[in-house]
Amino acid sequence: MYNLEILEKGCEELGITLSDTQKNQFIRFYEYLVEKNKVMNLTGITEFDEVLVKHFLDSLCCVKAVDMGKIKTVMDIGTGAGFPGVPLKIAFPEVEACLLDSLNKRVKFLEETFALLGLEGISAIHGRAEEYAKNKAYREKYDLCVSRAVSGLATLSEYCLPYVKVGGLFVSYKSGSVKEEAEAAEKAVKILGGKIRDIQYFDLPGSEIGRSLVIIEKVKNTPAMLRITCSAICIKIPVTISEPNRSGAFCAIKNNLYKRYPNRISTKIPPKIPSSSQIIERIISF
Numbered sequence: 001m002y003n004l005e006i007l008e009k010g011c012e013e014l015g016i017t018l019s020d021t022q023k024n025q026f027i028r029f030y031e032y033l034v035e036k037n038k039v040m041n042l043t044g045i046t047e048f049d050e051v052l053v054k055h056f057l058d059s060l061c062c063v064k065a066v067d068m069g070k071i072k073t074v075m076d077i078g079t080g081a082g083f084p085g086v087p088l089k090i091a092f093p094e095v096e097a098c099l100l101d102s103l104n105k106r107v108k109f110l111e112e113t114f115a116l117l118g119l120e121g122i123s124a125i126h127g128r129a130e131e132y133a134k135n136k137a138y139r140e141k142y143d144l145c146v147s148r149a150v151s152g153l154a155t156l157s158e159y160c161l162p163y164v165k166v167g168g169l170f171v172s173y174k175s176g177s178v179k180e181e182a183e184a185a186e187k188a189v190k191i192l193g194g195k196i197r198d199i200q201y202f203d204l205p206g207s208e209i210g211r212s213l214v215i216i217e218k219v220k221n222t223p224a225m226l227r228i229t230c231s232a233i234c235i236k237i238p239v240t241i242s243e244p245n246r247s248g249a250f251c252a253i254k255n256n257l258y259k260r261y262p263n264r265i266s267t268k269i270p271p272k273i274p275s276s277s278q279i280i281e282r283i284i285s286f
Contacts, residue, residue: 002027006049010057010205014064016091025090025117026056032116033081036109042081057205058173059084060091062146064200065171065213068092075142075163076100077129077156078149082110084173085146089122097122098138100129133162140165140221148173153214154185161192164218170194172214177201182214193220 004023011018018026034046045054062068062084072095076085079099089097101107101124110124125132132138145160145168153172160170174181182196189196194216201212 002030002048004052006052006206007056010053011060011091013205014057014060016060016063018091022090022093025119026052026087028117029082029086029090029113030056032113037081040105040109042106042109053204053207054209055081055083056087058211059087059148061173061202061204061211061213062088062171064202065198065215066144066169068095071095071143073142073144074098075138075145075160077145077147077160077163078102078151079110079124080106080148082113083148085122086110086113086117086119088146089119090117093119093121095121098142099124100132101126102128129159133159138163140218143168145170146173147171152185153178153181154188157185157189157192157194157216161189161194161216161218162222164194166193166218166221168218169197170216170218172216174212174214176210176212178212178214189216191223193218193222195219 004027007023007026008018030048030051033042033051037043037046043051043055045051068088068091071092074085074088074095074097076082076088076097076099079085079101082099085097085099089095099107099110099122101110104126107124107126113119114122114124139162142163143165145163147156147160147170149156149159151159153174156172157170160172164170178199182199186196196214197217198215199212200215201210203209204211
């Protein structure tokens, strides 16, 4: 028998009312999460009360920034074990949700979870965010995009804003103060068609865990192609690598860059030796 007092009080604080069916769905989600976590890496948090606060209530704190009554479609980028997408779907079953993750076995776990909980109007897709963003079936189709991924805000905006309709929102879940990170990302957000509307700071319900939400409004369409210029990318190879192997190490790294960014990488040779601890070869992106 589980004590749901933490979840109930937390939801009450957030203005969310859960039915008995929804409470049971949270319990079944917890049980299946912990069961599958024994054979695959889904979460480092497994104690019941901690999951309630750090996963379930944390996911639902999106309501501090968004009126979910006005949201019809949600995209969750880098969802992992289903956070925040699954708790949002349980609490707001009328919302159509799509959860994206780069690991196929996590996507299969999510699909099994949807079936177990009897959730409808929710799907999980496997792939890279930047690839699905090119697909017309997903690009600029969502009222809300959310992400609890740990990447920097500029990178997350690049992944998430292409999915958001003009007039929609991207909400990034963060820890602690993010003022400097938001300021650093402001230019990238603007290029991608967004505008940082607000940052909300709060403690998770029933705890002293500081969290923040960065709310970005989509004010114009994301450009189909972005021309990005950077001065240099430095590849650092320890001098402990023997001389014959250094060129091979550089080539391996450059080849990976060529595959990911075809026709956008050029190199300058020879490498420079700025210190006794490393060798640097400059790679220019244009």
